[in-house]
Amino acid sequence: MPKQPRNPNSESKAARPPAWARVAAFVALIAVLAILNARFGWSETLMGTDAVARMQDALAAHPVEAAITYVALSVVGCVVLALPGIAFAIAAGVVFGPWLGTVLCWLSMTIGACLSFLVGRYFLKDAIGPRLARNSTLDRFLFQGAGKSDVYLLAVTRLVPLFPYNVQNFAYGITDIGFVPYALYSGIFIFPGTAMYTLAAAGFTAGADAGVCFAVAALLLAGSLAIAAVLKRKAHLE
Template sequence: MKKYRKVFIFILIIAVGLFLNRELQWSSYLKDSNNLKTIISFVHDNYILAMFLYLVFTIIGSSILALPGVTFAVVASGLFGPWIGSFLCLIGATIGAVLSFVLSRYLLKDSIEELVKKNKRLYSIIFQVDSEKEMLILMITRILPIFPFNLQNFAYGITNISIVKYTIGTFLFMIPGIILFSIGTEGIINRGDRANMLFIAVLIVVLMVIIGVHLYKKYKMLTKKEHNER
């Protein structure tokens, strides 16, 4: 009974979000390309308020609505530029990730575990009893793009990692990916600086892949060593 009550609370939160979306027509407004100029003008005239609204959008979108992580970096870069946009996206995405973590740990633990089991790659690496490898695993899953961002956020809530360690690690290890998408967006939008921005984006991708693969190999070596010692 307790399990179903938690699921009901979560569904209620989603229902409220969908109801507000229907009543306020957020989706239809954003789909209309003619409104982009209005949005940009609003950002210029109400910069601080626009920042706040973007953070709310990112927090809700990355936790309750489970929108793709790249969405928030692209929107932030388009509205605030690559650097301020990256900072805002990092703050909003971190808060959203922590909110997902809390919802999973205290409301949806049983349901999330069944969902994570379907992603064998993530399930095999994320559930570790050795606390010494927690930050290494968190770094790998945040840097390598092969692990779904939203599913990670909920999955870590049912592991033994502390919320403090999870928050700090998430904040730090999301920086490369957020900067990558922000700069890439700027390169597409800004023709004058396109070559430089896209070059930096490609460079970041290469570095992320090299570092991610190196970390994953290190994780496999440590796991193999522990297995042999047993």
């Protein structure tokens, strides 16, 4: 009797834990991190009043290592500890200045957004996605419109954040948006916000360049609001 050909897709699906187990693992992981954070004070270490001073000392001694450390700490702080991204934008502006600080903050937030998306996609999508799809409005907006409204959805929520940055990143993993367009559009639309906060923070320590920093930050804010409004209106018209 001839052997039936193996289906690698069915084998890979069978090898994956069931949806409920992944959700349970996600909840357990969050609980463990919260307990460890409370025990060891990681949030206070990253957000404490002396954190900026320590980073400035590290920058003076080892500039490259300081930049890498900032990116790593920002990603961990946003993804693992769910700390507000604006705090790391302010730190980037104060420590690294307006231009390098903007680049490092944008890079950190983009990497963090991508990692959070992948966590949400693996742990939560199979369990929560079908429940959201039962709502006709959410189904049309998050699932049926995937591919057509990606740019509008990401632009509006990134340029004018209606929900916390960390929540957005995990939530997008539940939708049908592909990882590549998500990463691309997130990187594009995260930039104005990160640059605005970083430049504004740098303005307080920029000396003669303070006016330029504040002016560019104000222009970025106005431009972000205008672009988000146009894209939102266009999405409704379509």
